[in-house]
Amino acid sequence: MPEKPGAYPPLHHAPVMNSFSNSLVSSSVPLVAGTGGSSSFELSSVAFFGRSLAEYARFFSLDFEALRGCAVLDVAAGPSAFTAGAARLGVRATAVDPLYGCSPDALATHVRLDYARVVARMRERPESFRFKSFESIDEAERDRRAAAEVFLADYEAGFLDNRYVGGALPRLPFADAAFDVVLCAHLLFIYERLFDYGFHLAACRELVRVSRGEVRIHPVCGPDGRPYAGLARLRADLAADGIGSDVIRVDYEFFRGSDTTLVLRREMT
Numbered sequence: 192m193p194e195k196p197g198a199y200p201p202l203h204h205a206p207v208m209n210s211f212s213n214s215l216v217s218s219s220v221p222l223v224a225g226t227g228g229s230s231s232f233e234l235s236s237v238a239f240f241g242r243s244l245a246e247y248a249r250f251f252s253l254d255f256e257a258l259r260g261c262a263v264l265d266v267a268a269g270p271s272a273f274t275a276g277a278a279r280l281g282v283r284a285t286a287v288d289p290l291y292g293c294s295p296d297a298l299a300t301h302v303r304l305d306y307a308r309v310v311a312r313m314r315e316r317p318e319s320f321r322f323k324s325f326e327s328i329d330e331a332e333r334d335r336r337a338a339a340e341v342f343l344a345d346y347e348a349g350f351l352d353n354r355y356v357g358g359a360l361p362r363l364p365f366a367d368a369a370f371d372v373v374l375c376a377h378l379l380f381i382y383e384r385l386f387d388y389g390f391h392l393a394a395c396r397e398l399v400r401v402s403r404g405e406v407r408i409h410p411v412c413g414p415d416g417r418p419y420a421g422l423a424r425l426r427a428d429l430a431a432d433g434i435g436s437d438v439i440r441v442d443y444e445f446f447r448g449s450d451t452t453l454v455l456r457r458e459m460t
C-alpha cells in the first residue's frame with residue numbers, strides 16, 4: 192500500500208454540485224433492460240448494483256489499517272457500501288458514478304429495479320456462482336441489499352459533502368494523481384460486450400492518471416467467467432505507456448472465474 196500523503200490534495204476539477212437532478216435516468220446507463228439473452232451471465236446494460244465493504248476488502252485485497260488517512264477513489268461505485276464504511280475506518284474515500292447527482296429517491300428506484308433484474312438473472316444461472324463466500328443466492332441478495340441501504344443512507348449527506356461525485360469513464364472529473372489508490376469493480380471486462388477494447392484502454396489510462404499509487408480493477412474476467420480476451424494486448428499497450436501491470440489472485444470468488452484483480456501502476460522513469 193502507498194505511504195500516507197503529507198497533505199490532502201485538491202480532489203478534482205469538477206464544479207461542486209450541491210443540488211440533485213430530477214432526472215431518473217442517466218444517458219449512459221439505460222435503466223430498463225431485459226436480462227441478457229446469451230448463455231453467459233450477461234446483462235444487457237450496466238446495472239446499478241453494489242456490494243458490501245467486506246466484499247470490497249476481499250476482492251481488492253485491502254488492508255484498512257494501511258489505508259487509514261489515504262485518499263481512495265472508487266470508480267463506477269454504484270450503490271456500494273465501500274465509501275460510507277471506509278470513511279468510518281478513517282479512509283478519505285470518494286466515489287464516482289454517472290448516476291450520482293440523481294435525487295436520493297431516483298437512486299432508490301434504480302436500486303429497486305436493477306436489484307430485481309440482476310437477482311432474477313442470478314437465479315436463472317446459479318451454475319455461474321461458487322457458494323463459498325455466500326451459501327446461496329438468497330444470502331448474497333440479502334447482503335447486497337443491505338449494502339445498498341448503507342449507500343442510500345449515506346448518499347445525500349455524502350453528495351453534499353462531495354464524497355459522491357457524478358462522472359464517468361473514460362474522463363473523470365479529478366486532477367492528475369489526486370488519489371493514493373483508485374479502485375474500479377464490476378464495470379471493466381465484465382461488460383466486455385458493451386464496451387469495446389478502445390474504451391477499456393482509455394479507461395485504464397484514465398484510472399492511472401488520477402492515481403499517484405496503485406489502481407486495482409476487479410474482476411479480470413468477462414461475463415462467461417473466462418479471462419478478458421483483450422488482456423494481453425491491454426497490458427502490452429499500457430506497458431508501452433509506462434504503466435506496469437500485475438494480475439493477482441484474490442481470496443474471493445462468488446461469480447465463477449472472478450478470483451483475480453488487475454493491479455496497475457505508473458512505472459518510475
Ligand SMILES: C[S@@+](CC[C@H](N)C(=O)[O-])C[C@H]1O[C@@H](n2cnc3c(N)ncnc32)[C@H](O)[C@@H]1O
Pocket residue numbers: 219220237238239240241242266267268269270271287288289290358359360361375376377378
Ligand atoms: C455493477 S455496478 C458496480 C458497483 C460497484 N463498483 C461494485 O462492484 O459493487 C456498475 C456501475 O458502473 C456505473 N457506470 C456505468 N457506466 C459507467 C462509466 N462509463 N464510467 C463509470 N461508471 C459507469 C453504473 O452506474 C453502475 O453504478
